[in-house]
Amino acid sequence: MKRVLDKVDEKILAQLTENARLSHNDIAASVNLSRNAVRLRIERLERDGYIRGYTIKSGHAAPESEPIRALMFVYRKDRMRGIDVLVHVRSVPEVVACDVMSGELDIVLHIEAATSDHIHKLWEEIAALPGVLNTVTSFVLTRSKDSSPRGHQAACP
Known part of the structure; x- marks a missing residue:
């Protein structure tokens, strides 16, 4: 106690x-x-549990402000009429870029969030949208080049 x-x-x-x-x-x-x-x-x-654990952050760890990045590939049921999916992802702040693709792939969402759990919740939310046929999510392990200006966010077309 x-x-x-x-x-x-x-x-x-x-x-x-x-x-x-x-x-x-x-x-x-x-x-x-x-x-x-x-x-x-x-x-x-x-x-008594008022102080729980201690944390060490080595120089090799990513800074706290560094987001976890993922790419979510979204396949819509009807590519030409599935505008509801695009409307929804425009309202999601963690979606920092959205590319509508040609070929087999339909939409690529660039996601940045504080935790992998948060990305998982976004995946559940987007996968449950009525116009979504399937999704595949891949976490970014390392970014070897970043030429986009800081703060620039591309919106879904």
Whole structure:
């Protein structure tokens, strides 16, 4: 059972939320406790679940702001009359570009989202549209060239 936090615990959590790299000495000085008392409180906050886990981001990881990209290939039931699909994808902010294709392929959606789960939800939404016959989604593993200007978003025709 979690204990009720007192004002000192709340202040420690607020400081660690703002800067998780603060030393026990720095926190101790701001809450008028000894370094050891702060250490014991932080350990209790960890045990009680107020502090859960620590994260390390190496230089090899993508920055948080980097979106997950995917291409969704959409096949409409009637290519010439399936305008409802295009109207819908225009309203989806994660669709950053939409290309109507010639040949076998019908529509290619360029999607950028924060998580793969969000892309999955978009796939479910688009695949369920009345005019959609089939979809295939592929995640972009690496972008080796990006010559589009930042912020430029192409709309569906």
